[in-house]
Amino acid sequence: MGEKVFMQGNMALAEAAIRAGCKYYFGYPITPASEILEYYAEKMPEENGVFVQAETEVSASNMIAGVAAAGKRAMMATSGPGISLGAEAISFMCAAQLPAVLVNVMRPGPGDGDIVACQGDYFQAVKGAGHGDYNTIVLAPYSAQEMVDFAFEAFELAEKYRNPVMILSDGGLAKMMESVELPDRITPDIQFPWALTGAKNRSANVITTCAKSPKQWEEYNLVLQEKFKKMKDAEQKWESYKTEDADVIVVAFGISARIALSAVKMARENNMKVGMIRPITLWPFPEKAFKGLEDKYFFVTELNAGQMVEDVRLSVKDKEKVSFYGRLGGMTPTPKELYEKLIELYKEHKLDANI
Amino acid sequence: MKVVYKRPELLTDAHFSYCGGCGHGIINKLLAEIIEEEKLSEKAILVWPIGCSVYADQNFKVDSICALHGRAPSVGTGLKRALPENAVIVYQGDGDLVSEGMAEIMHAAIRGEKFSVIFVNNAIFGMTGGQMAPTTLLGQETTTSPYGRKVETSGYPVKMAELISNVQGCYFSERVYVNNPKNIMNAKKAIRKAIQYQMEGKGLSFVEVVSQCPTGWGVKPLDSLKMVETEMSKEYPLGVFKDMGVNGN
Known part of the structure; x- marks a missing residue:
């Protein structure tokens, strides 16, 4: 063992x-x-x-x-x-x-x-x-x-x-x-x-x-x-978290996904229907993870200027529904920082939440 | 009737892809003969370079890989470390070994990698159409030294057999020619010795074969044979630059 x-x-x-x-x-x-x-x-x-x-x-x-x-x-x-x-x-x-x-x-x-x-x-x-x-x-x-x-x-x-x-x-x-x-x-x-x-x-x-x-x-x-x-x-592999009822799905991989998951949990505690997809294989990109989620908004966060977000846009029907937030140069966002970005997204699209 | 000469069994029926008068065909044939005579056909693994011998894999009935430009000693290192009982023979030209792959060959020698290297020096990039190599002679006209190689801009020709002999991990280093029967026989002896040393577990064994390139030099094949003696030998003399002997380690 x-x-x-x-x-x-x-x-x-x-x-x-x-x-x-x-x-x-x-x-x-x-x-x-x-x-x-x-x-x-x-x-x-x-x-x-x-x-x-x-x-x-x-x-x-x-x-x-x-x-x-x-x-x-x-x-x-x-x-x-x-x-x-x-x-x-x-x-x-x-x-x-x-x-x-x-x-x-x-x-x-x-x-x-x-x-x-x-x-x-x-x-x-x-x-x-x-x-x-x-x-x-x-x-x-x-x-x-x-x-x-x-x-x-x-x-x-x-x-x-x-x-x-x-x-x-x-x-x-x-x-x-x-x-x-x-x-x-x-x-x-x-x-x-x-x-x-x-x-x-x-x-x-x-x-x-x-x-x-x-x-x-x-x-x-x-x-x-x-x-x-x-x-x-x-070989597409990913992990989904509470995507079914979600209004917004956070997409993050690797270390970003750890920070993002904390932000998603904060959002859930505040009655925001936020889910998450964590791509595990980056190539092949898990486009199958996005099937059936056509009505959702996607919030991609990475420690770069926006790279995986391009593959997310290729995996969804409505590219306008994909937004991005990243930090550069070795800076990392806090969960609260990401959570606040989610609130902005909710407000921008007038999503239903008591916030 | 007694057979006094035959094509090595280890060569396939495919034609060599070299130009008429090129030295590579002779060197390839010597290599096939030696592998056969040393009974290494089941153990030999050839590492081909990028250069004129890039298609030589089709000519040999032994296992082989064609490495990226300059990287044959690195691929050879991986192979020999994984298969220490096999005979790994790395074959490189001057563009490959001296230019793109100088770091790789020198460090293979520094580590004392236990494989054999056949380095074919014809003082020019053959396959890409006759450009200047680090081994190009001073004054030699090539497509990238159209006014002749000048020290001021391109430095001096590199004497690899001498250079590598100064590295402690290099066990054996000799320079040979393949421009006449006597020199060809001596070249065969040197390559055989290099491979024998490898099979005895000695360090890197290196044979520089100065080869004629009539196409790249822009001369007739017969004249190219003479130029090995009249031009190349001034910069690249015959010689054994290092031989630690059968009892070395």
Whole structure:
């Protein structure tokens, strides 16, 4: 059975990844993700695993591609600037159909930015930081427990689809300490017929992302697109809270959802019919969560200038009913601040509440 | 009749995609022969670069991956760390290794990664159409040094075999040519040695193969063979720059 411990978000993720059988870690120091790197550095010798502190995130992410090509579980954790550097390898792994897990512990940008909680890398994660037509499943935890659960799930999804998966955390969740239940460790039973292991008793396996003709490359792209469509149909995940009777539905992911939930509860205590949708997969975006909610107003809150709000607008019929409130640069709103924004929304649209 | 020469079994029937007179075909063939002779066909994993050998995966009956530009040593690191018993052979050109991937190759050597590197130096970007490389000779005309490479703007050619030999994690470094039968035989010996060292668990083994590029140099194939001796050898002399020997570690 599992083990209950009090752990920091970053470390919970690292421990869970080890328990999920990921024994290959490549990374580069960057705040606020470094505890994952340090945790692996400490644990890999006793686990008989591999830890390499790479010269750059460019190199680390391509090392992951190498391990993935050998058919083994590999991970890299970094922050937004590191994902910018590793983006070429994300594009490459999608094209080469290599499963691996990348973690972005978001910090405020653009540029060097700061090292606290922020959600400004939503576009980078969801729309793709690298080149070409590709998608990666993006999981957005909102607790240390989800860091643990998603570490396991990320590898399973990556291998199911032969595609990299990203866990999109942030400087707040990463540093927060919470009680988590750690599952028992597993030895993943993975034997991939496509893996590079040496051409013994089979013909040679070749992994390439080089087109030999436009026709062939279009056909290959269509194979990838078919796969992305399957992900889109099957892997949308979200959590809904009191949406059915709601006038207004707050939409928030990750650490914003924690603040937003407090604001929603304050609103309910004051007879405002406010619900919440928390997207868990950011790609595929859980557009199914918005079905049947055509008459509602949506209030999107993020720690950025308005990124996920675009996907919310794409998921509803009436874009005019979607509003946004965000804070930038590592500032976070208080629940009361969000609650007051909800009151403004109620007044603006003359919604029925005794306020 | 006794067979004295044959096409390596490990090569497929596909034609090499190189230009006439190019050295890559010779180097690829040597590699296939060595893998076969060393009985490593079931253990070899080739890491191809972005450059003229980008399609070489279709020529070999061994496992292979084509890495992103410059990143073959990183992919090689991942593969070799995951599969320490296998023979990981990283093949790169000068644009790939010296320009885009200088950090990756140097740090692979710094870490003493236990794979072999075949570095093909033809002093030019071949696949993209003959642009200047960090290895382009002074005065050499290319599409991006149309008035000849100048020190003032582009610095000096990089001598990789010498440079990498100074890194402690580099176990073996030699420069060879493939412009005549004698040099080709010596090149084969060097590549074989590099792979043997890897199988003995030694550190990074590096062979710089100075290769002719008649298309990129704008000369006839026969003249390109001569230019290896008359031009390239001045900047890139033959030599073993490091060999820690069978008893090193």
